[in-house]
Amino acid sequence: MDLGIEIKEQGKSYSVNYENAxxxxxxxxxxxxxxxxxxxxDARELLKKGDVVIYExxxxxxxxPKIRELSEKTGINCDVTxxxxxxISTSGSGELFFTYGHRHEKCYSEIYSLLAGEAFLVSYEEDRKRTTMTHMEEGDEVLISPTSIHRLYCGRKGAVVVGLVPKEAGHNYEAVKGRGVPYAVFLKEGQYEYPKNPKFKDVELELSDASKGRTLEYxxxxxxxxxxxxxxxSL
Ligand SMILES: [Fe+2]
Structure with missing residues (x-):
């Protein structure tokens, strides 16, 4: 799917370029x-070396223009992260970079589609005391449940993710502030680990793999x- 943006690989990360970005x-x-x-x-130790941009x-x-027109017609926002x-460590082992995470203020789902790189989507259902960690590769999609707290972690490479979400959905960051999410993604000696956050009690973890999707085309x-x-x- 050609969104009209240029994605460039820069080491293990990516940059995005388009007109009037x-x-x-x-x-x-x-x-x-x-x-x-x-x-x-670990985060404060790393910060001593200087601040770093985690995501854009x-x-x-x-x-x-094409996406703005479609967005106005459908009420769906299209963002790229x-x-x-x-x-987040000075030792080379530790928590991988992640997005802040949020819950939607209104009960709407969201679709994430991975354009480049590797990522994990953490989806935490507070009522069910369950966290799902979904591994994503290029071309994979995940449908995020409307009530979940969701956050992205990068993998061994950075990630370029396009999200489709209703304009009205809203972002509740307070659901994450001061505590994070129940499970993190760490990279230690090249291997992934999913340590449990002690601020959360009795939350189960389920690991899964995403599958390829065509929602962007739809x-x-x-x-x-x-x-x-x-x-x-629907209209
Ligand atoms: Fe969202």
Missing amino acids: SGWSRSLSRLVEDEVVFSMR VYNLWKTL VLNHGI FFETPDEVKNLLGMK
């Missing part, structure tokens, strides 16, 4: 300030189907 970035210092990292000690979010629906590869061809998938009323 507009977006925002989040740095490690903010994640530390809000205490959403697993090891505050580009609002394609604001500036790319560029999550850099990195480890967004352009049959957007009403995507609206149904996200829990919106």
Whole structure:
């Protein structure tokens, strides 16, 4: 699917370029300030070397004409998150870079599609005391449940993820602030580990693999189907 953006590989991370690009970035210092990292000690040690950009979010629906038109017609936002590869530690082992995480204010689903790299989607269902960790490779999609707290971790490479979500869904960051998520993704000597966050009690972890999807194509061809998938009323 050609979204009209250029993705470039830069070491283990990626950059995104397109005309009139507009977006925002989040740095490690903010994640530390809000205490959403697993090891505050490791994060503070790393910060002594200087702040680092963890991820950038580009609002394609604001500036790319074709997507803006579709977004206005459907009420669906289309954003791209560029999550850099990195480890929050000075030792080379520790928690991988991640997005802050949030819950939607209104009961709508969201679709994440991985355009490049490798990622894990953490989805925490608070009522069911269950966390699902879904491994994503290029071309994979995940349908995020409307009530979950969700966060992305990078893998051995960074990640470029496109998200489709109703404009009205909203972001509740308070659900994550001061505690993070129940399970983190660590990289230790090249191997993934999923340590449990002691701030959460009795939460189960389920590991799964994502599957390939074509929702991005459907967004352009049959957007009403995507609206149904996200829990919106069709036109
Ligand atoms: Fe979301």
